[in-house]
Amino acid sequence: MNVLIRALQAVVTAAVLQGASTTAAESPPLSAADSDPVRLGWMVGSPPPPEKLIRFADGSHLRFPQTRWSFAHIRHFVPTSGVWRGDGPVSVLPRAERSDIGAVTFTPIGRSDKMTWAQSLEANYTDAIVVLHKGRIVYERYFGVTGPHSNHIAMSVTKSFVGTLGAMLVAEGSLDERAPVTKYIPELAGTAYGDATVREVMDMTIGVKYSENYADPKAEIWSHSRAGGILPRPPGYDGPTSFYAFLETLQKEGEHGQAFAYKTVNTDVLGWLIRRVTGKTLGQLMSERFWQPLGVERDAYFIVDSEGTEFAGGGFSPTLRDMARFGEMMRLEGRFNGRQVVPKAVVDDIRRGADKAEFAKAGYTLLQGWSYRNMWWVTHNEHGAYSARGIHGQVIYIDPKAEMVIARFASHPLAANANLDPTSLPAYHALAQHLLR
Amino acid sequence: MNVLIRALQAVVTAAVLQGASTTAAESPPLSAADSDPVRLGWMVGSPPPPEKLIRFADGSHLRFPQTRWSFAHIRHFVPTSGVWRGDGPVSVLPRAERSDIGAVTFTPIGRSDKMTWAQSLEANYTDAIVVLHKGRIVYERYFGVTGPHSNHIAMSVTKSFVGTLGAMLVAEGSLDERAPVTKYIPELAGTAYGDATVREVMDMTIGVKYSENYADPKAEIWSHSRAGGILPRPPGYDGPTSFYAFLETLQKEGEHGQAFAYKTVNTDVLGWLIRRVTGKTLGQLMSERFWQPLGVERDAYFIVDSEGTEFAGGGFSPTLRDMARFGEMMRLEGRFNGRQVVPKAVVDDIRRGADKAEFAKAGYTLLQGWSYRNMWWVTHNEHGAYSARGIHGQVIYIDPKAEMVIARFASHPLAANANLDPTSLPAYHALAQHLLR
Numbered sequence: 001m002n003v004l005i006r007a008l009q010a011v012v013t014a015a016v017l018q019g020a021s022t023t024a025a026e027s028p029p030l031s032a033a034d035s036d037p038v039r040l041g042w043m044v045g046s047p048p049p050p051e052k053l054i055r056f057a058d059g060s061h062l063r064f065p066q067t068r069w070s071f072a073h074i075r076h077f078v079p080t081s082g083v084w085r086g087d088g089p090v091s092v093l094p095r096a097e098r099s100d101i102g103a104v105t106f107t108p109i110g111r112s113d114k115m116t117w118a119q120s121l122e123a124n125y126t127d128a129i130v131v132l133h134k135g136r137i138v139y140e141r142y143f144g145v146t147g148p149h150s151n152h153i154a155m156s157v158t159k160s161f162v163g164t165l166g167a168m169l170v171a172e173g174s175l176d177e178r179a180p181v182t183k184y185i186p187e188l189a190g191t192a193y194g195d196a197t198v199r200e201v202m203d204m205t206i207g208v209k210y211s212e213n214y215a216d217p218k219a220e221i222w223s224h225s226r227a228g229g230i231l232p233r234p235p236g237y238d239g240p241t242s243f244y245a246f247l248e249t250l251q252k253e254g255e256h257g258q259a260f261a262y263k264t265v266n267t268d269v270l271g272w273l274i275r276r277v278t279g280k281t282l283g284q285l286m287s288e289r290f291w292q293p294l295g296v297e298r299d300a301y302f303i304v305d306s307e308g309t310e311f312a313g314g315g316f317s318p319t320l321r322d323m324a325r326f327g328e329m330m331r332l333e334g335r336f337n338g339r340q341v342v343p344k345a346v347v348d349d350i351r352r353g354a355d356k357a358e359f360a361k362a363g364y365t366l367l368q369g370w371s372y373r374n375m376w377w378v379t380h381n382e383h384g385a386y387s388a389r390g391i392h393g394q395v396i397y398i399d400p401k402a403e404m405v406i407a408r409f410a411s412h413p414l415a416a417n418a419n420l421d422p423t424s425l426p427a428y429h430a431l432a433q434h435l436l437r
Numbered sequence: 438m439n440v441l442i443r444a445l446q447a448v449v450t451a452a453v454l455q456g457a458s459t460t461a462a463e464s465p466p467l468s469a470a471d472s473d474p475v476r477l478g479w480m481v482g483s484p485p486p487p488e489k490l491i492r493f494a495d496g497s498h499l500r501f502p503q504t505r506w507s508f509a510h511i512r513h514f515v516p517t518s519g520v521w522r523g524d525g526p527v528s529v530l531p532r533a534e535r536s537d538i539g540a541v542t543f544t545p546i547g548r549s550d551k552m553t554w555a556q557s558l559e560a561n562y563t564d565a566i567v568v569l570h571k572g573r574i575v576y577e578r579y580f581g582v583t584g585p586h587s588n589h590i591a592m593s594v595t596k597s598f599v600g601t602l603g604a605m606l607v608a609e610g611s612l613d614e615r616a617p618v619t620k621y622i623p624e625l626a627g628t629a630y631g632d633a634t635v636r637e638v639m640d641m642t643i644g645v646k647y648s649e650n651y652a653d654p655k656a657e658i659w660s661h662s663r664a665g666g667i668l669p670r671p672p673g674y675d676g677p678t679s680f681y682a683f684l685e686t687l688q689k690e691g692e693h694g695q696a697f698a699y700k701t702v703n704t705d706v707l708g709w710l711i712r713r714v715t716g717k718t719l720g721q722l723m724s725e726r727f728w729q730p731l732g733v734e735r736d737a738y739f740i741v742d743s744e745g746t747e748f749a750g751g752g753f754s755p756t757l758r759d760m761a762r763f764g765e766m767m768r769l770e771g772r773f774n775g776r777q778v779v780p781k782a783v784v785d786d787i788r789r790g791a792d793k794a795e796f797a798k799a800g801y802t803l804l805q806g807w808s809y810r811n812m813w814w815v816t817h818n819e820h821g822a823y824s825a826r827g828i829h830g831q832v833i834y835i836d837p838k839a840e841m842v843i844a845r846f847a848s849h850p851l852a853a854n855a856n857l858d859p860t861s862l863p864a865y866h867a868l869a870q871h872l873l874r
Contacts, residue, residue, distance in 0.1 A: 046712035274484035
């Protein structure tokens with residue numbers, strides 16, 4: 001498991017491991033039912049009793065099972081900026097709910113017994129899930145403290161939004177994918193990115209020393225999360241106090257352009273490139289390019305650091321249906337709500353994926369044959385499915401052949417998709433096949 | 438001026454005074470035009486250059502002229518919680534704009550020369566203003582970084598929302614105004630509130646030691662703002678880290694029920710009473726009781742402390758038009774958008790005001806004959822006008838006789854309504870008379 005999913009994920013696992021009583025690390029975590037945040041009564045009371053309080057200062061906002069509440073309330077803990085939905089009407093997502101979906105069965109990876117779709121939600125600590133088939137909502141469930149109007153942190157699903165933005169700028173000619181990063185961000189000369197290209201950043205084939213060894217208090221992952229204000233800083237902290245300042249500390253390790261290596265910092269670099277090229281914040285761009293044309297239901301928001309810089313690698317909190325709208329737009333080759341939101345060529349580029357051999361070097365045993373392009377995970381399966389993936393089970397899964405889009409929020413206790421994939425990927429595919437019948 | 442407007446106001450002035458280069462304290466502050474936040478380029482760049490950065494850590498988010506940007510972006514600096522608008526349609530505010538309003542003239546208090554309505558906006562550092570007449574928008578202007586969809590901190594206007602909520606609970610019988618505060622909050626026994634009644638809190642006739650002497654580093658005002666996380670805490674800070682913990686430190690000074698004394702902490706106590714009685718957060722209640730039935734356009738948000746407790750005394754950020762909807766509902770005796778949002782008896786109670794003699798003891802030379810009821814300022818003028826007032830010029834002004842409601846956001850450099858009233862109160866009244874013609 002040591003090469004598996006990293007980056008932001010690690011931030012959260014680290015917070016779990018850092019906790020005084022690390023239930024998750026020492027014994028089997030509470031089940032989804034037993035960790036239901038309503039049942040556990042987080043943040044109820046005036047004030048909540050100490051054992052029901054979730055606080056930024058002690059890092060409990062990123063500790064399971066508190067995460068089952070906090071992931072739907074990130075703005076309660078950190079500064080944020082809004083992503084405006086605009087003034088236009090909400091785009092309609094027609095409903096055609098089906099009662100047969102919960103009973104769809106599949107065989108989890110590595111197991112011989114069958115599991116139902118409904119059971120998989122429990123296994124994955126699903127907080128909210130919606131399935132679109134041919135553009136209609138065929139299945140929608142909310143658990144715990146979530147509802148249709150709840151924002152929930154998408155974590156690394158954020159990367160696919162930012163990667164799509166980046167690809168659009170490349171397609172428009174305002175960002176040159178072959179140019180060195182330093183053409184746009186001279187501040188990164190002398191760092192790992194000093195001899196990297198924009199494309200290498202966008203596909204995460206960057207050789208950068210960025211340790212996610214949670215046991216090492218000097219690992220870069222700690223600096224990253226503390227710099228961005230996602231985790232509290234210890235007394236006397238004298239490290240960087242912004243994402244940009246942290247990025248300027250990163251050193252090279254290995255070569256660029258040789259192998260896929262999933263590291264959240266790359267998306268923060270891409271976010272920087274995008275802002276530098278457009279003169280706008282990610283929040284402004286996400287509103288203008290996605291949220292307004294999509295006709296979403298609700299504003300989203302970003303975690304911002306002490307300089308107002310959004311956490312591009314994982315700080316986006318949309319609602320479930322709005323995340324599904326974005327996925328549906330991608331499925332429809334960029335066209336949604338009567339508009340070409342993303343150029344078809346950009347969607348095609350993502351769907352084609354990247355070099356499988358480079359991806360294979362990352363050693364994801366559960367994701368064989370996949371690739372990673374413009375910060376999307378491309379399955380290269382027979383349905384041509386591709387996905388945006390967050391570390392606690394947040395997902396957008398697009399199956400073009402089955403005309404299916406799944407959006408999911410989750411708060412799995414363990415920060416690694418390897419814990420989620422066995423009961424997720426076959427479930428998605430089984431549902432796709434079911435819908436194709 | 439020494440007895441004048443206090444409380445949250447002081448927090449902000451204090452931040453101004455604390456600044457390294459206290460322009461406002463040492464020389465005339467920049468004019469509204471010269472302090473325009475777009476012109477000054479706050480927070481533009483990736484990252485913004487140091488001289489254009491506004492940060493929580495150095496308190497510059499509460500320092501003029503940065504406030505002209507930050508007041509419309511408070512969530513960028515501190516944790517917040519949302520006030521949901523609900524899923525219903527937006528209530529229509531018909532438009533009937535009039536071109537004659539800007540030229541309405543009045544004589545500012547203490548001056549002999551005339552000023553126009555349009556000039557008063559500049560004098561008051563108005564960020565956004567809307568005037569409703571008979572329920573129609575007759576005038577609407579946005580300046581600087583604001584627009585119809587911008588949330589802006591309402592500061593002490595928040596108090597009138599919370600006071601109205603409290604009065605509704607009293608009317609419904611779930612909060613006994615004659616009961617001691619300790620009936621609901623035993624934690625406040627042994628504090629200034631140990632022998633106070635709910636009504637005394639609601640009308641701010643509380644004798645509490647709460648200094649707003651900005652020059653005194655031990656003044657309670659510092660503890661209040663630091664406790665709530667509105668201002669940064671110095672290294673080694675060991676004071677209270679929540680609003681509730683701060684309230685528990687307050688000691689009595691003088692008697693209750695004798696004189697009006699405007700102190701922000703009273704609204705935080707009322708917020709506590711409301712949460713204790715309802716088992717809900719202010720955000721939930723504001724959504725259920727006001728935002729949803731009013732059919733507002735946008736979610737609002739509250740500043741929250743480390744325990745998720747909203748800053749009842751001044752932490753509410755709505756949009757301008759939604760603040761106007763609330764005012765229009767009050768003007769219509771609680772009825773708006775086809776519903777009785779607030780009982781007529783509650784509105785009547787507020788309009789009747791409280792004891793003028795008790796109010797007079799506070800020594801507001803510009804507000805003679807006024808009173809303060811349920812956290813509303815009641816003018817007792819010939820139009821029966823009453824108002825919600827924030828310290829940098831935020832306002833809801835309701836003139837029943839003229840069928841006029843004004844909502845205003847502002848970011849005046851000096852934290853005292855005594856600086857704003859001379860060019861505001863006569864302007865409102867002149868406009869009311871103009872509309873009556």
